[in-house]
Amino acid sequence: MAIDAPQPDEAGMVLLNTDLTDVGKVPTHSDGVPAVELSDSTKTNKRQGGKHLPAEFYSHHLSDAAKDRQPSAILSLFPLENTPGVISLLAGKPNGDTFPFNWFQYSVRTPGNPDQETVIKIDDDALREGLQYGRSAGQQSLIDLLVGLQEYSHGRRVGEGWRLSVGNGSQDLINKAILAMVNPGDPVLLESPVYSGVIPMFQSLNCEMIEVASDPEGISSESLRSVLESWPAGKRKPKVLYTVPTGCNPTGATTSLRRRKEVLASARDHDFLILEDDPYYYLYYGSAPRPPSYFALEADEPEVGRVLRFDSLSKVVSAGLRIGFISAPEVFVTAIDSHTATSNLHPSSLTQMVVYTLLRTWGYERFMLHCKGVSDFYREKRDVFERALRMHLDGLAEWTPPDAGMFYWFKLSLHTPGSAEADEDSEAVIRTKALEKGVLALPGTVFLPNGKKTAYVRAAFSLLSDQAIDEALRRLKEVVIEARGLSGEKARLP
Amino acid sequence: MVTTAMPKITNGISAVKHLPAEFYAPFFSHAANKRKPSPIRALFPLEGTPGLISLLAGKPNASCFPFTSISFTARSPTDPSQQTNLELDKNELAAALQYGPTVGEPSLVNWVFGLQEYSHGRKRGEGWRVSIGAGSQDLLYKAITAILNPGDAMLIESPAYAGVLPMFEHCEQVEVDTDADGINPASLRSIMQNWPAGKPTPKVLYTVPFGSNPTGSTTTLERRKEILSLAREYNFLIMEDDPYYYLYFGEAARPPSYFTLELEEPEVGRVLRFDSLSKILSAGVRIGFATGPEPLLTAMDMHTAMANLQVSGLTQVMVSTLLNSWGYDTFKIHTLNVSNFYREKRDIFERYMRKYLTGLAEWSAPEAGMFYWFKLLLGGEEEDSETVIRTKAIERGVLALPGTVFMPNARKTGYVRASFSLLDEPEIEEAIRRLRDVILEERAAVGKD
Numbered sequence: 001m002a003i004d005a006p007q008p009d010e011a012g013m014v015l016l017n018t019d020l021t022d023v024g025k026v027p028t029h030s031d032g033v034p035a036v037e038l039s040d041s042t043k044t045n046k047r048q049g050g051k052h053l054p055a056e057f058y059s060h061h062l063s064d065a066a067k068d069r070q071p072s073a074i075l076s077l078f079p080l081e082n083t084p085g086v087i088s089l090l091a092g093k094p095n096g097d098t099f100p101f102n103w104f105q106y107s108v109r110t111p112g113n114p115d116q117e118t119v120i121k122i123d124d125d126a127l128r129e130g131l132q133y134g135r136s137a138g139q140q141s142l143i144d145l146l147v148g149l150q151e152y153s154h155g156r157r158v159g160e161g162w163r164l165s166v167g168n169g170s171q172d173l174i175n176k177a178i179l180a181m182v183n184p185g186d187p188v189l190l191e192s193p194v195y196s197g198v199i200p201m202f203q204s205l206n207c208e209m210i211e212v213a214s215d216p217e218g219i220s221s222e223s224l225r226s227v228l229e230s231w232p233a234g235k236r237k238p239k240v241l242y243t244v245p246t247g248c249n250p251t252g253a254t255t256s257l258r259r260r261k262e263v264l265a266s267a268r269d270h271d272f273l274i275l276e277d278d279p280y281y282y283l284y285y286g287s288a289p290r291p292p293s294y295f296a297l298e299a300d301e302p303e304v305g306r307v308l309r310f311d312s313l314s315k316v317v318s319a320g321l322r323i324g325f326i327s328a329p330e331v332f333v334t335a336i337d338s339h340t341a342t343s344n345l346h347p348s349s350l351t352q353m354v355v356y357t358l359l360r361t362w363g364y365e366r367f368m369l370h371c372k373g374v375s376d377f378y379r380e381k382r383d384v385f386e387r388a389l390r391m392h393l394d395g396l397a398e399w400t401p402p403d404a405g406m407f408y409w410f411k412l413s414l415h416t417p418g419s420a421e422a423d424e425d426s427e428a429v430i431r432t433k434a435l436e437k438g439v440l441a442l443p444g445t446v447f448l449p450n451g452k453k454t455a456y457v458r459a460a461f462s463l464l465s466d467q468a469i470d471e472a473l474r475r476l477k478e479v480v481i482e483a484r485g486l487s488g489e490k491a492r493l494p
Numbered sequence: 495m496v497t498t499a500m501p502k503i504t505n506g507i508s509a510v511k512h513l514p515a516e517f518y519a520p521f522f523s524h525a526a527n528k529r530k531p532s533p534i535r536a537l538f539p540l541e542g543t544p545g546l547i548s549l550l551a552g553k554p555n556a557s558c559f560p561f562t563s564i565s566f567t568a569r570s571p572t573d574p575s576q577q578t579n580l581e582l583d584k585n586e587l588a589a590a591l592q593y594g595p596t597v598g599e600p601s602l603v604n605w606v607f608g609l610q611e612y613s614h615g616r617k618r619g620e621g622w623r624v625s626i627g628a629g630s631q632d633l634l635y636k637a638i639t640a641i642l643n644p645g646d647a648m649l650i651e652s653p654a655y656a657g658v659l660p661m662f663e664h665c666e667q668v669e670v671d672t673d674a675d676g677i678n679p680a681s682l683r684s685i686m687q688n689w690p691a692g693k694p695t696p697k698v699l700y701t702v703p704f705g706s707n708p709t710g711s712t713t714t715l716e717r718r719k720e721i722l723s724l725a726r727e728y729n730f731l732i733m734e735d736d737p738y739y740y741l742y743f744g745e746a747a748r749p750p751s752y753f754t755l756e757l758e759e760p761e762v763g764r765v766l767r768f769d770s771l772s773k774i775l776s777a778g779v780r781i782g783f784a785t786g787p788e789p790l791l792t793a794m795d796m797h798t799a800m801a802n803l804q805v806s807g808l809t810q811v812m813v814s815t816l817l818n819s820w821g822y823d824t825f826k827i828h829t830l831n832v833s834n835f836y837r838e839k840r841d842i843f844e845r846y847m848r849k850y851l852t853g854l855a856e857w858s859a860p861e862a863g864m865f866y867w868f869k870l871l872l873g874g875e876e877e878d879s880e881t882v883i884r885t886k887a888i889e890r891g892v893l894a895l896p897g898t899v900f901m902p903n904a905r906k907t908g909y910v911r912a913s914f915s916l917l918d919e920p921e922i923e924e925a926i927r928r929l930r931d932v933i934l935e936e937r938a939a940v941g942k943d
Binding site for chain 1: 707772865915
């Protein structure tokens with residue numbers, strides 16, 4: 001379903017044809033608050049006899065907050081605007097003639113040809129759309145393009161019970177998804193260690209955060225199964241599992257195919273849904289083939305519709321844009337759109353237009369080529385970091401190199417005199433000795449949902465030069481040596 | 495620009511007294527109180543240590559971002575035939591593309607500080623600060639979440655902006671009357687005087703003081719002062735939602751904002767002000783800003799840090815670049831152009847209202863914003879515009895918004911709201927003419943004429 005991109009001329013210039021036929025009427029509340037289209041049935045659920053889980057199945061997976069949201073009374077009026085000949089005084093949109101912008105233009109490096117640039121101009125109808133209120137779910141043309149990307153990358157098609165919405169970064173969508181699925185006090189399953197940015201979302205709901213062990217192979221399906229099989233009878237079971245399956249933050253681990261399949265089987269056996277938070281999916285650089293996403297794999301399951309997938313453009317296109325997207329069963333995407341209509345209306349129309357024009361210009365293949373360039377960059381940094389780790393911390397730390405993303409997760413072998421291994425605490429060392437020696441890594445405790453101590457630290461290798469990486473790890477070596485109460489030479493583990 | 499007395503400045507230090515941080519403790523919701531500061535952020539200041547190499551930040555490397563330049567043009571407010579070409583410089587481009595501060599891009603935040611002084615006479619050091627949001631809607635939502643618990647009572651002008659009603663749906667919404675002069679302090683006073691003893695009093699009043707949506711009314715100066723006085727007397731905060739502030743086109747001098755007027759109070763710090771660029775620069779970029787007491791903004795920022803991190807750097811930098819290139823005087827001229835645009839539309843609408851609906855509807859012409867609010871005189875006992883809209887109006891090819899959607903607590907009303915922002919003159923005339931036919935038909939049906 002790749003869309004042919006306009007070819008650049010010799011100077012590498014492409015002026016986008018801004019005659020966008022898909023710039024259509026945007027249903028909004030009269031105040032400009034975009035309307036939620038509750039049954040956008042042209043885009044979903046039209047599959048003949050599909051094996052996807054029906055909408056009714058999810059009623060026990062929706063939170064009370066999601067069920068409580070009242071549909072907008074104004075919504076029912078907007079279809080009437082399409083009645084031929086009707087003059088509508090409904091929409092409280094400002095008049096775009098007063099917005100002072102004439103055109104917006106950006107240039108991008110051509111993937112695979114870094115000396116070449118493409119210039120993309122946004123004006124006329126495209127700019128008008130980019131400057132005006134839009135739909136809660138996002139710009140339809142962008143959604144269509146991203147749906148095509150999901151087919152290209154994950155083999156999932158329209159009509160399988162899922163829908164796609166654009167958000168203000170994947171963070172925005174994850175937060176709303178959790179609010180749509182989890183009631184206060186609910187138990188939830190989290191891989192551990194876990195992306196620290198998601199912990200406050202569960203804390204604010206007073207969730208019981210059940211940690212599922214993980215290791216260099218990713219989330220432990222054995223640990224997951226064990227937790228669920230020994231679940232106390234009569235106690236409310238967790239309905240949600242949160243995981244970052246590619247280049248996990250902080251561990252860097254990528255969950256193996258074998259384990260992914262087992263997790264999906266557990267999801268079916270124990271009736272929970274999987275929040276697949278995958279911002280490093282396109283930053284995979286392992287020598288083994290990239291494992292398929294949960295979203296892809298579930299298409300082979302007896303029931304389809306247990307995966308809510310979150311994609312982000314922050315690591316591959318731009319973090320400052322704040323554009324992410326969710327691909328999930330219709331009922332959750334609708335709940336999220338409804339929440340968006342109240343909380344922040346919709347993601348920025350202009351940044352959506354930038355992303356749309358960029359992806360349309362490149363097409364999926366060139367986008368993948370770009371992502372390959374990005375993952376090559378991170379692989380090289382990973383190699384530099386690995387070299388420096390072996391040179392300076394061999395015998396003083398334990399680690400497994402990541403195959404995706406930008407994080408190293410390693411345990412400092414502190415062997416603090418008089419301290420049991422379980423009580424090792426990297427945080428104290430970071431705040432004192434490491435600081436003194438001029439190096440900062442992130443204490444692993446911030447990634448443990450229940451705040452336990454740990455000797456692990458997380459280091460990001462995205463930003464530093466090769467020399468800085470080398471020097472940082474050299475300093476860390478000295479920190480560990482000093483913490484172990486040794487002087488001078490390195491000691492090796494027996 | 496500012497018409498009220500400025501506070502005394504002694505030795506360069508503002509003498510404005512502001513409410514202390516402790517004052518706000520009872521105003522926070524359970525949700526706000528539960529939030530913990532990010533442990534990672536707590537480490538960031540350490541990065542400033544000279545010579546230190548930090549492996550902390552999980553930011554992606556910007557060299558992977560494919561953008562090499564961003565530029566745009568904007569029409570000059572002083573000469574529409576001229577346009578300014580603006581290109582983001584290296585630093586601006588880097589800021590646009592990378593993760594940035596929760597409160598907003600420094601260049602935009604600084605511009606807003608300056609604007610609040612320029613427009614409202616408020617200076618730094620008075621206990622308030624600024625946060626940028628993904629539209630003022632985003633900031634309203636976070637403010638409400640930071641202050642109100644489910645079941646709390648709050649005061650809301652009625653009718654009210656329909657987009658904010660869902661945010662209050664778990665609260666007890668106590669309606670304060672409004673009329674052509676805006677919110678009615680006598681109604682508010684009466685509510686508070688009759689407040690049940692022992693029942694917790696409302697923490698906030700929500701109001702849109704200029705070109706209120708849907709009524710179009712602008713609250714008079716005298717009433718604003720009374721409201722401020724009531725806020726002090728009954729200890730509530732004022733959420734001043736002001737997206738049409740710069741769309742005021744009345745003949746009388748523009749009344750000062752609550753944010754300005756609170757300078758005349760014994761202490762400042764009861765006003766939480768929301769500005770929006772949606773009606774003056776672009777609705778699609780989603781940029782608004784909250785201005786108010788530091789503790790309230792901090793609570794809102796903590797919510798942002800969890801929920802959506804920050805506003806798009808790209809749109810912030812673009813807007814900031816434009817606004818800084820204009821300066822405040824040119825910005826003011828731009829807003830005057832915009833408000834003139836809406837005044838002309840208002841004049842056209844008024845002309846046809848008088849021509850076709852005299853005796854068939856009741857209304858007051860708005861002096862700000864883009865809405866007309868008028869009661870259809872349908873002749874029946876019950877005042878209900880909704881049925882007529884959904885049946886006869888549609889048949890006759892005209893749609894206005896039934897006023898019932900703006901009632902915090904569902905009730906019928908004979909009012910409708912019409913927006914005059916988008917239509918040209920022939921469409922306005924025809925729409926009102928059709929409404930006339932609708933009203934006449936309905937009146938005939940009930941035997942009125």
